[in-house]
Amino acid sequence: MSTLAHTMMTAARSVESGLGAPDDLDRYSYTEAPGADRVAPPAWEGVETDLGRVGRRATGSRGRGLHGQLVQQLGQMIVSGDLGADRPLVPEEIGQRFEVSRTVVRESLRVLEAKGLVSARPNVGTRVRPVSDWNLLDPDIIEWRAYGPQRDDQRRELNELRWTIEPLAARLAAGHGREDVQQRLADMVEIMGHAYAQGDALTFSRADTEFHSLLIQLAGNRMLEHLSGIVAAALQVSGGPVTACDRPGEACLTHHARIVDALAAGDAHGAETAMRQLLTVHPEVERVVPAPREH
Structure with a gap:
């Protein structure tokens, strides 16, 4: 490690x-x-x-x-x-x-x-x-809405927004061969694996949040990068502590690892598909969008 x-x-x-x-x-x-x-x-x-x-x-x-x-x-x-x-x-x-x-x-x-x-x-x-x-994209307001009467609407809206942002970020990230950032992504998956084995949901959540923030930064799009705070807030308020998936699990780890592998191979389509599969593990997203088809 x-x-x-x-x-x-x-x-x-x-x-x-x-x-x-x-x-x-x-x-x-x-x-x-x-x-x-x-x-x-x-x-x-x-x-x-x-x-x-x-x-x-x-x-x-x-x-x-x-x-x-x-x-x-x-x-x-x-x-x-x-x-x-x-x-x-x-x-x-x-x-x-x-x-x-x-x-x-x-x-x-x-x-x-x-x-x-x-x-x-x-x-x-x-x-x-x-x-x-209100600035509804402000991370603090996202948090406050998520813990208030608007909790259900906030979770749905965040998941819909993530479905728009993160698959694109994964596709773009595959075209940027920054080995240092890709190694950090691999480190986060390793941390998540250790945390899952130990039942440490908090560490799992923190590593998951870091993973998704790094991925958006790797996309090389400054406007997308400004949205990384939204993704981080979404991961933190969906049930606390939570993850891109509804909860830590083998499927969640597998999809994260597939994203890392696709990025290392420069496979833009594979990275995007793996991200969509990861997001649809979350039950809230399943009610918003269909699961991606295998090609």
């Missing part, structure tokens, strides 16, 4: 929360915001105020510390519908409820605005935007 493979097999699995000490926070002194025409604020009752619990899933750990965790909490609330469209988000109330500083609230709302979830306007304040304005 290569050094890369060994490193991945022995990588630490704990995710640091990144929380700061409570005494370090510049908290709000909560007061009711003035304004006779003010719309009723969001109902915060029942919301987890311990931000340390927000990052309990590996896919939710991209942002570190209170800032990243507040983005996660508010994003989940917006996507789930707990904070409806055109509802006001009052910074003072957010700061008080979650016991975070002005800076944390301000930066968190800026991140959500960049994702299309909220808009901030003078004399209007910050409000939740309609779904049509």
Whole structure:
């Protein structure tokens, strides 16, 4: 096994929360915001105020510390519908409820605005935007939708999108003889095999995600490469931890190995066919597209 493979097999699995000490926070002194025409604020009752619990899933750990965790909490609330469209988000109330500083609230709302979830306007304040304005290809939004009421729709849409992206990427990758990347793909399959034998679903999932990201990069198409984050998010949110197949298994390993072999042989058609076979192992995809025919 290569050094890369060994490193991945022995990588630490704990995710640091990144929380700061409570005494370090510049908290709000909560007061009711003035304004006779003010719309009723969001109902915060029942919301987890311990931000340390927000990052309990590996896919939710991209942002570190209170800032990243507040983005996660508010994003989940917006996507789930707990904070409806055109509802006001009052910074003072957010700061008080979650016991975070002005800076944390301000930066968190800026991140959500960049994702299309909220808009901030003078004399209007910050409000939740309609779904049509959201960046639905953002990995965070993919995750939030996948764990909310839209879970079934999100999984179906992701699988349909993967069916479009990955077979093409596999075909294109066969024309790029980068031995270093092909070796890394082979390493990921080896890791998956070891993880499957040991019943280690988490390591299997991580190696699977790396495999598919590498394959898209190997395709040599920069626009496709920008979509690799979508594929990674799709693999992480389909049931957690999950894989390109519905769960680790011999068939899943076999199809991954066939893709690697086809790439090494420069067989574009074989790589594309093997990828389509891999994707149709997933039951969600089987309801969307027919299994590929053998030629």
